[in-house]
Amino acid sequence: MEYVKDAIEKARLERERMGLAPEDSSEQPENEQQREALQKTGGRAKADRKPAAKPATTDKHSEGIHVEYSQTRRVKVSNQVLLDNRIVSAFESDHRAEPYRQLRTLVLKRFAEKNWRTLAITSAHRHAGKTLTAVNLAISLSKDMNQTILLADMDLKGPNILDALGVTVDKGLVEHLMQGVPLADILVNPGFDRLTVLPATPVAGDTSEILSSPAMKETLGELVNRYNDRLIVFDLPPLLADDDALVFAPYVDATLLVVESGVTTPEELKRCYQLLEGTPIIGTILNKV
Numbered sequence: 001m002e003y004v005k006d007a008i009e010k011a012r013l014e015r016e017r018m019g020l021a022p023e024d025s026s027e028q029p030e031n032e033q034q035r036e037a038l039q040k041t042g043g044r045a046k047a048d049r050k051p052a053a054k055p056a057t058t059d060k061h062s063e064g065i066h067v068e069y070s071q072t073r074r075v076k077v078s079n080q081v082l083l084d085n086r087i088v089s090a091f092e093s094d095h096r097a098e099p100y101r102q103l104r105t106l107v108l109k110r111f112a113e114k115n116w117r118t119l120a121i122t123s124a125h126r127h128a129g130k131t132l133t134a135v136n137l138a139i140s141l142s143k144d145m146n147q148t149i150l151l152a153d154m155d156l157k158g159p160n161i162l163d164a165l166g167v168t169v170d171k172g173l174v175e176h177l178m179q180g181v182p183l184a185d186i187l188v189n190p191g192f193d194r195l196t197v198l199p200a201t202p203v204a205g206d207t208s209e210i211l212s213s214p215a216m217k218e219t220l221g222e223l224v225n226r227y228n229d230r231l232i233v234f235d236l237p238p239l240l241a242d243d244d245a246l247v248f249a250p251y252v253d254a255t256l257l258v259v260e261s262g263v264t265t266p267e268e269l270k271r272c273y274q275l276l277e278g279t280p281i282i283g284t285i286l287n288k289v
Contacts, residue, residue, distance in 0.1 A: 065145055065229060067194055074189045081166030086132060089139040090192070097140070100133075103285070104140040107256075110282055111231065116253035118224060119282065120154075122236040122245045124268040128260035129287035131160040134235040137256075142195035147229045152198040154248060155237045156207040159200035165190050172199040177215045183222075198223075207237075212247045220251055239272045246275055254282040261289045 079090070088096040107119065121137070123130040138151040153161040153173065162169060167190060175181040188197045203210070210216060223232060234252060236245040249255055255276055259269060273281070 065148060065194055067148060071184055072187045072189050072196060075167050075191065077165050077167065077190050085164045085166070087135055087139065087164060089136040089143075097136070100136040100140045103137055103283075104144065107137070107141070107282065108144060110254070114253070114280075117230065118232045118234065118252040118254075120234045120236050120245070120249055120252040120255045120279075121258065122249070122255060122272075123238050123258040123260065124240050124264045124272050125238045125260070126158065126241065128238070128258050128264065129285075130238070130258040131155070131164055131235050133256070133258050133285055133287065134233055135161060135164050138195060138233045139192055141231060141233070142192050145194070147231050148194045148196070148227065150196050150198060150223060150230055150232045152223070152232060152234050153200040154211065154234050154244070156200055156203045156210060156244065157237060157242070159202055161197060161235055162188070162199045165197070167197075167199075169199050169201065172201040173219075174201060174203050174210060177210060177213065177219065183219075208242065208244045208247045211244055217251075239275050240268060249276060249279045252279070254280040256282050257284045259284055259286050261286050263288075 077090075082090045086096075088094040089100045091097060111117065111119075121130050121134040134151065138149050141147070142149040151161060153159045156174060159172070167188060169186070169188065171181050172186055176183055176186055183198070186198065188199060189195065190197055223230075234248070236248060239245045257269075257272060257276070269284075
């Protein structure tokens with residue numbers, strides 16, 4: 001990523017000069033309790049459902065958005081685990097987090113220009129660093145106080161987001177889709193303000209049918225449309241492993257492709273671009289340089 005550092009820095013300075021304001025929240029639930037009361041319905045609540053009567057727990061002042069998580073499961077992640085797993089965006093003083101902050105600025109600038117809200121991150125093959133990129137980028141995005149972030153694990157055959165954070169769960173996206181477990185019982189806040197994780201548990205067999213199912217489309221609509229101040233980062237499976245990423249990519253606004261230096265071949269990269277034809281590719285990350 002060093003070769004685009006100057007361009008990224010210019011983009012960040014430009015965004016700072018623009019002074020982007022928080023998005024309008026007039027159509028949002030008044031507080032986090034109301035948000036989570038809706039989540040308890042598993043994304044199928046009626047618009048006329050009575051909101052929970054409780055003092056506001058979500059504040060959106062001039063300094064940005066702050067969320068108090070009253071029902072979403074909160075976990076305390078280990079700093080040592082984060083360091084061991086190279087989740088460097090969690091630490092302000094770690095110089096290795098700077099490329100992710102630069103990437104954040106580019107993403108926010110492009111999303112503001114295009115009015116986008118959903119980003120998929122994928123790679124040609126496994127072990128390229130797509131989950132590492134997704135987690136670090138999501139944490140960096142959550143530190144910008146103008147929006148909340150949902151990090152969703154869509155790699156059903158090999159979910160790794162919670163492993164990277166050192167968190168364990170016994171139910172996730174598939175249990176919501178197949179068994180009706182409410183989203184509020186699945187979502188996790190890993191201790192970072194404005195960041196929520198939608199985890200997944202590993203599934204064998206044909207998972208593309210799950211990702212393209214009516215239940216998945218309904219859930220996706222619920223996740224995207226509920227909060228105007230939310231950006232969603234999807235960690236997708238590798239493109240060349242199966243058709244999971246291929247069936248899900250058309251549902252997102254843009255895709256970020258992670259390329260493993262010295263491993264991903266030009267032919268594989270060309271094939272990835274062919275498979276993603278019609279889906280905006282916001283950029284390519286050269287990892288493990």
